[in-house]
Amino acid sequence: MAESKTDKEHPLANILINVIIPVLILSYLSKDPALQEKLGKVARPWHIGPLKAMFLALAMPLGYGIWHYVKTRKGNFFSALGLISVLLSGGLTVYLWNKDGTVKPNAGLFFGIKEALIPLVLGVAILTSHRTASPLIRVFLYNDNIFDIPKIENRVAEVSGQSEYDRLLLGATQLFATSFFLSSLMNLGLAQWFFRGFNATAVDALEKYNSIIASVTGWGLLVIGVPMVVFLFFTLRKLLKGLETLTGFKDDELMLPR
Template sequence: MNNDVSTKPSKKQSQNGGFLGNLAFNIVIPVLILTNLSGEDYLGPAWSVVCALIFPIGFGLWDLKKSGKVNGYSVLGIVSVFLTGGITLLKLPAEYIAIKEAAIPAILGIAVLVSQYTHKSLVKLLILNDNVIDWPALSQALENNDNTKLFERKITISSYIVAASFFLSSVLNYVLAKVILVSEPGTTAYAEELGRMTALSYPIIMIPSLIMLFAALAYLFTQMKRLTGEDFFSFLREES
């Protein structure tokens, strides 16, 4: 009987841990600090913001160190948190927060569009990368059906959908910040509003954006099946 039981965490366990870690350190803990500890009897407005920002910054840096490589999205997230902290601690008008919140997804949307004119399409890197898709098999199937160029055009259409999801997020980010951040910067009420904005950003912004991203995925996989004559599952790499 073989008693050698591997203690290596499964890929699914790692993904769940990463999701829960992101949720806890980037959303739950900062929101709890800003909404419950920003009063003068506790941390106060300024220190509550500092403490709340330590968690997403620390988690982002830890994740970068753990992965051993620079992730553009992680870096962008850390920069975004630093900007939020700087704007808040300097007591700049809430308009700056709204502009910053809108600028981050807008930059990503522009990057997706620009990448279509390079050899490194972001849709290919993010959705159709080599870890997900068996490109040699897909390329061969497309070539056999003389649909290689047509599939490239479908990727372009999918890129427009992905870019649109980022632009939608940009608009929603701006509106959410303008609606919620109405108190004087540097006050307890402002810190609590910042926490409320962070908490609401996921259901209000992420859900519509994810729907559009899933639409882009569904479109690509449908076209993959139509242009190759094979089910798209046959081109997915198996988990190691």
């Protein structure tokens, strides 16, 4: 039993490897070296172009997903999410970029929709998974890397509190999903803000497009990431308070020792 606990991956590490790092690769490595030279700018060694950057970004969630499957014989949710995110981001970039250095019209709107789509799908998936055998709230937040779930559920059975326990988890699921819906709206708004005044037919449109994507990615971690962390903390505190009332356990008894 102890071995299986040790083998479990942390959800944040999963998100970092499968989602965040691939997005950063797409944002900062996608510049076209030929275009950089055409614009009189220095082509850095890490400027490998959109196609190569997309394949490199795809390699991370794909490789991690294969490794995870070989190890556990189970699919990895975050690897699938990372693959979808990279395909959307990289595929959109390849579609929008023109060889003459211009960008297709409405690039900002397309990119904003793409940015909003992933958290929107996640929010819907979290809500709809609540009634399944594998609720996503147990992947992101209420999992046995953080909580002593067997002890909690044994106490719930002792006090005949299953219905209240189910309502508590449903409330936490709804709150957690709301944070992703909020993120979706903020992603769309942030993209539109940075793309305001963007000229898709300018000679340096590709350069500006890539710069805007990097800005959206960088500022998104702050403007969207901080509120989501606050929302996550609020959800966690509300869940802990409800579990404490239901079970009589204190925080340090509900959570595993770190």
